[in-house]
Amino acid sequence: KSQPPLVWHWIPFLGSAPAYGRDPIAFFRDCREKYGNVFTFILLGRRVTVTLGPQGNDFVLGGKHTQLAAEPVYGPLTTPIFGKDVVYDCPNEKLMEQKKFVKVSLTIDKFRAYVGMIDDEVKDYLNTDPSFKVYQMDDINEWGTFPVLKAFSEITILSASRTLQGREIRESLTKEYAQVYSDLDHGFTPLHWMIPGLPLPSYRRRDAAHTKMSSFYQSILRKRRENPSENQEEDVMNSLMKQRYRDGKQLPDHEIAHILIALLMAGQHTSSSSLAWAVLHVAARADIQEALYKEQVQHFGTPDGGLRDFGYDEIRDLNILDAVVRETLRLHPPIHSIMRKANVDIPVPATLGTPSEDSVFVVPKGDIVLASPLISQVDPGVWDNSESWEPTRWYDEKGVAAKANKEYNEGEKIDFGFGLVSKGTVSPYLPFGAGRHRCIGEQFAYLQISTVISSLVRRMEFRYEGTFPAPDYSSMMVQPVPCQIHYRRRRF
Numbered sequence: 001k002s003q004p005p006l007v008w009h010w011i012p013f014l015g016s017a018p019a020y021g022r023d024p025i026a027f028f029r030d031c032r033e034k035y036g037n038v039f040t041f042i043l044l045g046r047r048v049t050v051t052l053g054p055q056g057n058d059f060v061l062g063g064k065h066t067q068l069a070a071e072p073v074y075g076p077l078t079t080p081i082f083g084k085d086v087v088y089d090c091p092n093e094k095l096m097e098q099k100k101f102v103k104v105s106l107t108i109d110k111f112r113a114y115v116g117m118i119d120d121e122v123k124d125y126l127n128t129d130p131s132f133k134v135y136q137m138d139d140i141n142e143w144g145t146f147p148v149l150k151a152f153s154e155i156t157i158l159s160a161s162r163t164l165q166g167r168e169i170r171e172s173l174t175k176e177y178a179q180v181y182s183d184l185d186h187g188f189t190p191l192h193w194m195i196p197g198l199p200l201p202s203y204r205r206r207d208a209a210h211t212k213m214s215s216f217y218q219s220i221l222r223k224r225r226e227n228p229s230e231n232q233e234e235d236v237m238n239s240l241m242k243q244r245y246r247d248g249k250q251l252p253d254h255e256i257a258h259i260l261i262a263l264l265m266a267g268q269h270t271s272s273s274s275l276a277w278a279v280l281h282v283a284a285r286a287d288i289q290e291a292l293y294k295e296q297v298q299h300f301g302t303p304d305g306g307l308r309d310f311g312y313d314e315i316r317d318l319n320i321l322d323a324v325v326r327e328t329l330r331l332h333p334p335i336h337s338i339m340r341k342a343n344v345d346i347p348v349p350a351t352l353g354t355p356s357e358d359s360v361f362v363v364p365k366g367d368i369v370l371a372s373p374l375i376s377q378v379d380p381g382v383w384d385n386s387e388s389w390e391p392t393r394w395y396d397e398k399g400v401a402a403k404a405n406k407e408y409n410e411g412e413k414i415d416f417g418f419g420l421v422s423k424g425t426v427s428p429y430l431p432f433g434a435g436r437h438r439c440i441g442e443q444f445a446y447l448q449i450s451t452v453i454s455s456l457v458r459r460m461e462f463r464y465e466g467t468f469p470a471p472d473y474s475s476m477m478v479q480p481v482p483c484q485i486h487y488r489r490r491r492f
């Protein structure tokens with residue numbers, strides 16, 4: 001049995017790193033045209049076998065963890081940031097238990113409390129951040145601009161820490177720990193991933209920041225244990241303190257600390273880049289912006305022309321808002337490459353598009369395998385107008401029900417409530433992954449992103465001028481290149 005075709009390249013060790021790094025999507029499309037849905041490329045001396053399309057997604061995401069492991073691929077990036085004994089620095093069975101512990105603390109009851117907290121964070125941010133100076137003035141006709149990446153990364157970290165991380169962490173963010181977060185964050189880059197342990201200042205600062213953060217969390221844990229009656233917060237830390245592994249052991253403090261750091265990092269870039277794309281599109285599409293605002297008025301309008309606060313159960317009913325988030329995650333899923341390492345030789349299923357009926361590829365042991373749900377999420381064979389941001393594809397003329405796309409309508413029944421219920425690992429739409437490594441933050445992310453958008457569109461109008469910003473693939477998550485959005489205060 002043969003190996004998948006090798007993508008042609010000039011320089012042996014470098015391989016296709018420049019093309020993949022510059023624009024992975026163009027690179028994958030180009031390779032698919034030349035080699036089909038399965039091919040191997042060289043990335044800094046490593047062999048990476050890509051399997052595209054819904055079946056390719058299934059091959060990687062539905063693989064047995066004994067055969068396709070995430071830890072050896074992601075560990076070098078994440079362990080120095082998250083810390084020891086969690087996520088990819090422990091056996092997969094332990095990660096599954098840790099994910100279950102976190103899920104327990106991401107319940108609907110907690111979400112109900114979170115909506116108000118996130119709305120408050122947005123309000124405070126608009127009232128205090130210098131980028132929103134015009135918002136803070138009385139003249140509602142004045143237009144200002146704000147920098148997209150900065151605003152959404154700050155709103156994301158403030159709202160995620162207020163809700164998930166607990167009071168002490170939220171308070172520390174505006175004080176001495178802002179720099180520590182930033183140093184840790186600067187260790188979350190493709191360079192730190194591909195070449196671990198370089199003697200550079202960013203690596204040293206990352207490691208120092210991890211040590212400081214970990215001890216800070218652990219000192220909070222000790223205080224909470226000493227004064228249990230004072231600390232009854234409904235946050236993830238308290239919930240983790242009550243959990244036990246299957247063998248009856250409690251989570252040691254350093255593991256609780258490291259799980260919290262992992263959650264902060266896992267949710268930060270994913271949610272903030274999704275928010276940035278969503279609001280940019282809304283700013284560039286007056287009709288959708290108007291529809292979003294009308295939806296707010298229809299559901300929350302008060303007799304005096306104002307808008308009342310909204311709750312978790314209520315924003316779940318906002319179909320246009322839901323479609324805006326869903327469509328943004330289709331076109332801009334923050335994670336473009338999902339990877340595992342092959343522990344054994346693995347045959348590629350023939351349905352994946354092998355060149356002829358009788359030749360089946362084998363991915364050799366040691367290869368990294370890679371799925372890119374983004375490719376199937378913009379496949380013109382599945383989606384009408386696949387390259388355009390069109391939230392209307394997810395609802396009908398009356399603003400209800402999802403007409404979605406051909407595949408889904410013909411497939412199984414899908415829950416179009418909060419968060420798309422995945423149909424398993426064979427799907428063209430997988431922004432949150434699938435299988436055992438599937439995201440546990442999906443419901444929280446939907447809640448966070450939807451709440452921030454609601455908070456913003458009810459208070460401001462947006463406008464985007466000029467060429468729509470291109471995706472920047474040089475950071476870990478696909479975010480827009482630096483850009484500004486125009487805003488003006490509404491009479492609210």
Ligand code: HEM
Binds near residue numbers: 070335433
């Ligand atoms: C895993 C996407 C937000 C925590 C994943 C995976 C994807 C993903 C694609 C699978 C990775 C893989 O299979 O290799 C997203 C997107 C988000 C988001 C698009 C927001 C728009 C969050 C948030 C949290 C979170 C807010 C935490 C509160 C996790 C965790 C995993 C995960 C713990 C599991 C990793 C594993 O089992 O290997 N996410 N995520 N994510 N995500 Fe998210």
